[in-house]
Every structure is written in structure tokens, then in C-alpha cells.
Amino acid sequence: MSNERYIPLPLKRKVRKAAYFRCIICGNPIIEYHHIVPFHRVKEHSSDNLVALCPEHHHRADCGEIPLGSINKFRENPFNRDKNHISKDFFLSNYSALRTRVGSNVYIRTPKILIVDNQSLITITPDNDDNALLNAKFYDSKDMLVAEIKDNEWFAYQTPKLWDISYSPGHLKINRSKGDILMEFKLSDGNIDLRAEMYYHGYGISLLPDRTVLGQSSIISNSVMQDCGAGICISTGK
Template sequence: MAEDRPAIPEPIKREVRQQCCFGCAICGMPFFQYDHIEEYADVQEHTADNLVLLCPNHHSAKTTNKLSKERIKAAKKQPFNSTRPHTSGFQVEPSQELLTLLGNNVVSGWYPNGNGDHHPVWINGKSYFTIHSDEGWLSVSLQVTNVRGDILLALVRGELMVATGNWDYVYEGENIKVRAGLGDIILDMNLSDTKVEILRGMFLDRTIDGYVIKDDTLITLCEGQPRGWDIGCSAHANGFGGWGLLNKKTSPDVQTPSGFGFFRSF
């Protein structure tokens, strides 16, 4: 019979995520499970002090007595990510099909022969969202920022890393949320091998040029000021990328590549 116990309260789960710096206490991976150091059957309660984040590998190692409680307790006191600006990586596998959504705007049909890089989001000479194709297998590089242009979360050819300075981060199912405080969601996205869907988020550089996604809308910003809106648009089969922006004032030496679905120059 399955053990009958109450769910871990959300405030306690959030405290444990913060204590473990948003990753497995042993290896730092930002894909994790909650584990009781002393078994729940023995303590009969959920407390932050007795909970730890473990990746599936280390959770299984603990459950099958390959990982001691002493090692886990030591790691809880000094988690792997505690001295790092970002977590270690979790690899999202490549796929042969990829759904790409920015709000309800779609990027699709990149390089029909399946070769080369495609840039759904490009700002002042830098790709903030890149789709890589290697012999038809697609992987993603991505930098999602806050309103100041600081990176909250990054993918490097499918390897997910999260800033440890975030207030909160969670990856449940295919959904990722980053919060700046209670109720303040600054990144809401769905991520799997076949999907990158930004429901709420920002791609901004240090001059606050870029894009904000919220309420199904892709908003163009130039030096922090709204300069355009896209709702329900499709960038299909464009040679270089989907959405691009060039601020000639702040980036006078950057050359404009051709082949965007939507491009704005200021």
C-alpha cells in the first residue's frame, strides 16, 4: 500500500529550493526531486531542514543505499551551486521537430534542408535565441533576461543552466517558472526536446533593447521604450531568423544581416 502522507507545502518547497541554490545538492543539476534526509515514515513531518533537492540519479542512489545520509547532510550545508553564479547543466536532448512560440507568435520552417543556425531572436548583433541543426537534429541556445539585461536562464546547445541569484526557480513537467518575489513571475516557459514556448519573459541587452513577451504579445523595446507589438504572427522559412532589432545609436558598427521574418531598425 502506498504511504499516505500530505503533500509538501509550497512555502517549504520554495525554502528548500533557495537553500539548495536551485539544483541537486550533490551535483547542482537544475532538474530535481525533493527528498527527506531522515525518512518521512520516521519523522512524520515535512520541514525544510530535513528536505533536500536531489537529481533523479542521486535520488535513486540514496534510495538504493549507494549514497549515505552523511554525504547528503554535508551537501545540504554547502550545496554544489552555492559558490557558483549559475547551476550546473541539465541536458535537453536534440530532436528532429521543434515547436517554437514567442507568446502566440510562431517561428518555423528554418533552412528547409535542415542545416545551419537559425535565430528566432537577434538583438544588436547578438543572437539571444538560436536553433542549431546538426545533420537534421535540432538543439537550442537561449538567453532569457530580467528587465536590466541580466541572464536569468540560459541554454547552450540544449544544456540548461539557471542563475543562482534568482529569488526562485522551478522546473515541473515541461514548465519552468522564475520568480522575483511572491506572485512576481518574470519567466514562464515550456521546455522539452520538441518545444520552446515562452509564455512570459524578456530578451533584453544592457541598453534595454530587445523584446518582452507577455499576454501572448511580443513587444519590441528600444532603450526601454515600446516601439512595436506582434500578436499571432508567423516567421516562416526565413533565411537568417525570426525577429531582429538593431539600434544604430548604440550599435553603429553592427551590420544588418538579411533574411528576417520581422526586423526593426532605430
């Protein structure tokens, strides 16, 4: 516990996990941390006194519009308890102007960024109005689909293996354990910055901020792929 305004990160993670990574009332993945008994009265942070609420419900709770009994009821039965995924849409700039940074490499007007065994794992294509549509699939080492992006909407599937999911506008991060990032997606000015640990058919691809690592040895870094039909194509022989 702390007598400062700052809520420790481990406590925030505990509150997010208890809320199934969404607002306990409406399921919005953009969450804030609400003190059931106001902080100015208790002067401390504790898991028993914190719940995850979206900005709207946080404001309404602070104003006293939401009764304490209702907050406790939702806390015991969060909106997302029986849901198997968390999702949220986002918006990209025009396809023709979009720069996608993946594993330190930049892809411009390259629709198929990563293909493994003829399976497209990351693609960006235009619709009829030149709006960019991002699609991606994130598997674990046992080929279980744990997260994906479908036409600019991300889905994180709740599995016991996922340690934490945090989302704020334009920034999604999924951790398998402390410091072990499965996927991080950032959106700035309509451009994409994506890092991830990806697998398919047992083949690992590390998309890191400073390089792309294919398998155990091949490294690609700081390259620009523009107006290519495909970026990286891999065949595992399976």
C-alpha cells in the first residue's frame, strides 16, 4: 500500500486481471482505476478498494451517480467474466501513405508483410476508398491462436497463459509474464509500430524494436520494403 497518488504497477495489473481486463460495468478495454472509498479519505491504494472502470463510469462513480452496492455487484461479477476475448477497433491512415514499422523494418504499400507456409500472418490491404486494413494472427509455440487483428479490430483471447493485457487509445500490450511481451501495437498519426513474438508450425519469428529474427539465426533490420507484393516469405518444409 502507498500514501501517494501513484498506484504501483503490480497493483494495477492485479486490478486489471480481477476485472478481466475491461471495465467491470460495460466491458470497455480503456480503463482507469477507481477508489471505492475515495483516496483523500483512505490515503492508500489496496486491491480491496480499487476497481477498473472506463472513463465514463469512473466519472459517474466519482460523482456518486453509481451506488456503492452496484459497484460491488459488478466487482463480484465483471462484465467480461464469461467472455473469451477482449476487442477494440482502431483507425489507420490511407493505405497509399501508411508506414508500418515491424521488427525495425518499414513496409510501404506491401500488402503481405509476413507469410509462413503460405499462411499470411500479417497483411495490410486497401479497401475501395484506400483505407488501410490490417490483419494479423498471433500464435503461441504450440500453434494456439492467442490474439489477432481483423480489419483494424484487435482481439485478445483470454487464456491462463496470458499474464496481462493493457490498452489505452492507440496502444495495446499483451504480456505472457513480467517483461515477456507477446505483442505490442502502437498507433501514432495513423502509422503502425508493431513488435511481437510470433510462431507458426513451430517456427519462431521475433519482431523486435531493433531487428527481425527469423528462426535461430537470420536477422533483417532497418530495411525499407516498398511496393512489393510480399515482404518476408518463409517455408518450414512442413
